[in-house]
Amino acid sequence: MSGPYPDRRELLASSVVFGASALGATAATAQPKVADKPRKKYPFKKSINLWAFPYPEKMSLETCMKLAKEAGFDGIELNYDLDSELSPKSGPKEFAAIRRMAETIGINVSGMCSFLFWPYPLTSNDPMKRSRGLELAGKIAECAAELGTENVLVVPGAVCIPWRTDHEPVPNDVCDKRAREAIKSLIPAAEKLKVYLNIENIFLKF
Amino acid sequence: MMAGITTCSPRFIMSGPYCPDRRQLFALSAGFVGMQTTAADQKPAPRKRYPFKKSINLWAFPYPEKMSLEACMKLAKEAGFDGIELNYDLESELSPKSGPKEFAAIRRMAEKIGINISGMCSFLFWPYPLTSNDPAKRSRGLELAGKIAEAAAELGTENVLVVPGAVCIPWRTDHEPVRNDVCDKRAREAIRSLIPAAEKLKVYLNMENIFFNGYLLSPGEMNDFVDSFKSDRVRVHFDTGNIMEYQYPEHWIPQLGGRIKNVHLKEWSKKGTDHSLESFRPLLDGTTNWPAVLEAFDQTGYKGYLTFEYFHPYMHYPEALVHQTADSLDRMLGIKG
Numbered sequence: 003m004s005g006p007y008p009d010r011r012e013l014l015a016s017s018v019v020f021g022a023s024a025l026g027a028t029a030a031t032a033q034p035k036v037a038d039k040p041r042k043k044y045p046f047k048k049s050i051n052l053w054a055f056p057y058p059e060k061m062s063l064e065t066c067m068k069l070a071k072e073a074g075f076d077g078i079e080l081n082y083d084l085d086s087e088l089s090p091k092s093g094p095k096e097f098a099a100i101r102r103m104a105e106t107i108g109i110n111v112s113g114m115c116s117f118l119f120w121p122y123p124l125t126s127n128d129p130m131k132r133s134r135g136l137e138l139a140g141k142i143a144e145c146a147a148e149l150g151t152e153n154v155l156v157v158p159g160a161v162c163i164p165w166r167t168d169h170e171p172v173p174n175d176v177c178d179k180r181a182r183e184a185i186k187s188l189i190p191a192a193e194k195l196k197v198y199l200n201i202e203n204i205f206l207k208f
Numbered sequence: 209m210m211a212g213i214t215t216c217s218p219r220f221i222m223s224g225p226y227c228p229d230r231r232q233l234f235a236l237s238a239g240f241v242g243m244q245t246t247a248a249d250q251k252p253a254p255r256k257r258y259p260f261k262k263s264i265n266l267w268a269f270p271y272p273e274k275m276s277l278e279a280c281m282k283l284a285k286e287a288g289f290d291g292i293e294l295n296y297d298l299e300s301e302l303s304p305k306s307g308p309k310e311f312a313a314i315r316r317m318a319e320k321i322g323i324n325i326s327g328m329c330s331f332l333f334w335p336y337p338l339t340s341n342d343p344a345k346r347s348r349g350l351e352l353a354g355k356i357a358e359a360a361a362e363l364g365t366e367n368v369l370v371v372p373g374a375v376c377i378p379w380r381t382d383h384e385p386v387r388n389d390v391c392d393k394r395a396r397e398a399i400r401s402l403i404p405a406a407e408k409l410k411v412y413l414n415m416e417n418i419f420f421n422g423y424l425l426s427p428g429e430m431n432d433f434v435d436s437f438k439s440d441r442v443r444v445h446f447d448t449g450n451i452m453e454y455q456y457p458e459h460w461i462p463q464l465g466g467r468i469k470n471v472h473l474k475e476w477s478k479k480g481t482d483h484s485l486e487s488f489r490p491l492l493d494g495t496t497n498w499p500a501v502l503e504a505f506d507q508t509g510y511k512g513y514l515t516f517e518y519f520h521p522y523m524h525y526p527e528a529l530v531h532q533t534a535d536s537l538d539r540m541l542g543i544k545g
Contacts, residue, residue: 161454161456161459162452162453162455162456163295164452171456171459173426173456173462173463174426174427174455174459174460174463175427175428175459175463178370178428205454
């Protein structure tokens, strides 16, 4: 019900459809006038992250959502920070209002992202930053649930953060151990809130 | 973790870079404590003396264009190196063009000059990757790896550097990317098939951490790979510079521990923006935390070669790079200064 993968019957049905259209395409190319092959139709939903908009400087959240909807997007991904209306400054009431706004506009909130995993890495050598990171990850998960999305992006850890000068490198094995502990401790809340902790591949470098 | 690698099993005493005897280790660490007390007396602390052997790779010399192999060996010896690392290719006297007789002559030349051959390297793992999608390249790679191992044995070194595979090779246009899981499977098969020859020749297959090949990107992955063979013949050739873009050699070394059989010192600067072979620098001209790196090697009990690897012999006064490097190593190892 909840995952991005369909059940088996749906999969079979779509492959039958694809098979038929692929055969049709072969027949079409045999004609002297080369018609464009009909492109395969993929089932993915279209979404765009809020960082692609001049938010909040030049556009309000409502304007961004309306623009995304108007351009044909199925969803919009929102970002949690410390200052905007998507931050600890908002509570269940404010998030419920944002959710209703999206519903009125007719766009889904496809997930919650955040840059806060960089100043507060879950694997920092500083226990204060680690616990702040965990606290914020919990808040992001709550916010996601209140906004009606089940997707919470999580950066599980960082050996190095090349673009920050205040990050002390963390040995790979220590990073791994802390990341596992941190994610494990977030699972009960995720279960309760019915959200998914989606671990992002960052490369730089974990 | 293989039993017997970090501990002093008799089998490694003769051949490995590990297993200083316990008394030596204690003496060293006692000396270190002593120095710290001296530092408290405001006198400049004498540098810790490390037991590593100094070596330099032949790529740092203008060979074969401007210097013969003999001249390179003599220069390395004159500069104070204990060893020189040689490179196998398809053209030079270190190639399939040479046989046991020629390699024996090179070995005698090195012995006469008084320099050890610290290991065999090769760029041939790039045109003929052990994990290529092209079966002909894979089998040519395996064949060449076997030849390199034979050359190593005939030259009197037990160290064979091996690049186990490549998901990507950024500097080659003819390499088709290989899926990570396929690369891993092929690499394991290839290394496994090389072990019997390595046992017979009494050489070690030392896996190099490359990073730019998109494979074995963390110390944990390297350890899993090496340990999977359950063979003493499969070890690590640790390169300090390759992982410097996003990681730190002083983090890797304690995790690799006794698996390290040979070492490249490559200097890298995190301040640079260029990511090519040009990013590597002369020793000490970068951001590597060398005191931490040397201490980390020492903590593992390593006693083998530290080989400086560099890809541009100086266009003018090429001997300067060799002497500068020897001087840097002498300071790093506490021989000078």
